[in-house]
Amino acid sequence: MSIEIRHLSKQFGSFAALRDINLNIHSGELLALLGPSGSGKTTLLRVIAGLETADSGQVLFNNEDATSQPIQERQVGFVFQHYALFRNMTIFENVAFGLRVRPRQNRLRVQEIHERVTNLLKLVQLDWLADRYPHQLSGGQRQRIALARALAVEPKVLLLDEPFGALDAKVRKELRTWLRRLHDEMHITSIFVTHDQEEALEVSDRVVVMNEGCIEQIGTPDEVYERPANPFVYEFLGHVNLFHGRIHQGRAWIGDVEIDAPEHAEAEDLAAVAYVRPHDIEVDRVMNGESALPAQVVHILSVGPVVKLELVQKGNQNKNLIQVEISKERFRDLQLVKGDQVFIKPRRLDLFPHQLH
Amino acid sequence: MTTITITYPSKVQRTALTQEPVWVRWGLIAIALTFLTVFLFVPLLLVFYEALKKGVDVYFAAITDPDAIAAIKLTLTASAIAVPLNLVFGIAAAWAIAKFEFRGKHILITLIDLPFSVSPVIAGLIYVLVFGLQGWLGPWLAEHDLKIIFAVPGIVLATIFVTVPFIARELIPLMQAQGTEEEEAAVALGASGWQTFWRITLPNIKWGLLYGIILCNARAMGEFGAVSVVSGHIRGSTNTLPLHVEILYNEYSYAASFAVASLLALLALITLIIKTFLEAKVAHQKGELNHEH
């Protein structure tokens, strides 16, 4: 089922949770709503589910207006952040609940309910826990039961609110891959909310980055990571180094380094900030040919296949640390030790005219 | 195969650093227990002592006296009406207050607690002002030959007034602690309002509910001041058990008075036992949620 969101706005008192949100969600895709807390991502999810109503705007399911449709008729499966398992029921009864509360005329027979619940419990690999109660399960197990319960009613859309938020790091990673695999098998349109960029980038087909009630960027994980639309997305997704410089008629200067900036052809001597990912910085012992920025190594972290360097720019008032990632091989070639002088040059960067913060 | 279980103390053991010397400890315990003995335990013990002092025959004669039986019946009737009504009220109030956000919620909670801060005597008085002969509805009631004050309905009304808050104030914090996610999940899975209430909410609050009922019932059966004002003290007709205790006492039938009082003291003890048992259950119901977070 496809979902279309048109001009959605929502206020909580004087706080604008959603401001004129427009979004198309394709049938069968796995979409991540990513943003810091208070960005409106959970509110958007709850409006799509029908748990909240928007002040204005529309939600369309398969091109049909569902804005005023009650939650029971929307055929959505919702997985709550804290799972909301029914504590007085066994795991089996939890999963069976949605089937048992149907009106008598379209309720399944007892045998069919039993079959479907057993199949779902097998799908989430927890059929051996059917007779336990929620408080006897671990966090990761509860999460999977919450998912099985939502799937039992065969929803057209699956909505997950911070699905891995309450779990420890190792279980998070396992469940992440598991959810991705499950989605690939079932192809049910799914939206999940997260504040963890790694989670969003690793699991989803597309990422919607939100901030202060607005959508900052929509794109595939590659697009939002490699080509962030603005400084917010840059800073929110992964580590980034900031260099202050100027842009003028399609050229940019950072210290002595001059760079082509064709997208800023119209700029007339503007202050600008260059955003550079740690792995997009070249490090050399000597200045070879063109100009480069002098810097000094202050810290080396050489555990793992990627070596992380922390540098300070020389002759610059700005004492911010510059983070650089180079391969272990390159690190061996350079034979760097703490205190060494180096020259750095951005391999790839994005320039944004300076904004006063 | 052997399993090794490691148990951690739930609280850090107190060391000499944070513990008083032994003589201080036992001194404080002794003072506290003396105070409780004089003010609590001895009066309780005395009720049973005085009740049985004149022998078991006198005791049973007192509690099987027709007036005593009538008083027991009236007390049971009054609480059998008051408790269910306050139960429905308590559930409705707790549902509105704990599961929804609306303006004026705090004022409503204060209003529910109001009967606790009104003197029982005044509780009786205000019903006299409404239903009594000189009251608002008095003339109309007299015209239609209906009697509320100095009759059973007045006793029931006064009992309801003094027990209004019991169940509501037990349920509100419990249901607030449990939040609304389980109910929202049920609705999202297609459950109707009643299905959600009966299958999700009610099982989650059953112990708290029972706790409230027990306390409400104890107060309903034991209320004295409010009932005294509206009763008219007609023996065998508008006398509840506590009022019967008073009448016997004022007639200097001490043994009989204490015999009837011992029934009420027994009720109090049973209430305390059930209450202690339920407290652990209620804490468990409240705590499970914290465990899940």
Next chain:
Amino acid sequence: MSTFKQHSVLPGFNLALGFTLLYLSLVVLIPLSAAFIRTAELNWPEFWATVTTPRVLASYRLTFGASFAAALTNAVFGLLVAWVLVRYHFPGKRVVDALIDLPFALPTAVAGIALTALYAGNGWIGRVLEPLGIKIAFTPLGVYVALTFIGLPFVVRTVQPVLEDIETELEEAAAMLGANRLQTFLRIIFPTIFPALMTGFALAFARAIGEYGSVIFIAGNMPMISEITPLLIITKLEQYDYTGATAIAVVMLVISFILLLIINLLQWWSRRRNALA
């Protein structure tokens, strides 16, 4: 846009709130308003004269004085009992803990006759005290004893949970910084439990001023000496002086409402104090 109620998918709000308000209005609010409306029939000088006769004033003095003394006693001993129950172990502690609530559960009339029999000249305790010249039953002291009994659980039950929540680390830190036990209690523990103690005191006081059942047996009920205000209301009712009874009731109600307000503020203070800790 400001709305009365936030949106929720859960049903039944209108029914539940509607029933709650209707029930509260019929059972509590409308009857209570009757007292105020009835009193409004009096003009101010008449009202003032009714509620300030010497006999009424004497009853206020006794009611508030004895309630204050009883609440104070309970503040001291309630704190001690709560401390002993939370901090120390002794045989029978669970039973003692459960019996603290006895005054809540025991009908006031039963408490009244039991205390009277106990403190009367021939009673178990009266027999000991009377030769020493201390008369309790049928004197204002008796009122104080009864009010101490019924107010006993309030301080214990408000202080107990706060005391349980104080972390051992806090006291260990104080001890390691050189404080002795008394200093730790006065500077660390007492300030933490003080709001709860005040709340318990106010609750016990509020309960005591309205109390009737446990007092009338032991008080002796002599006008000007051992007659409490609630009894005076009943006396006036029995003399068919409805207006007089209601006027005094209104004074009591206003004082109760003010106390209720104070208690709410104290509880808010207590919660805030604990949330910050």
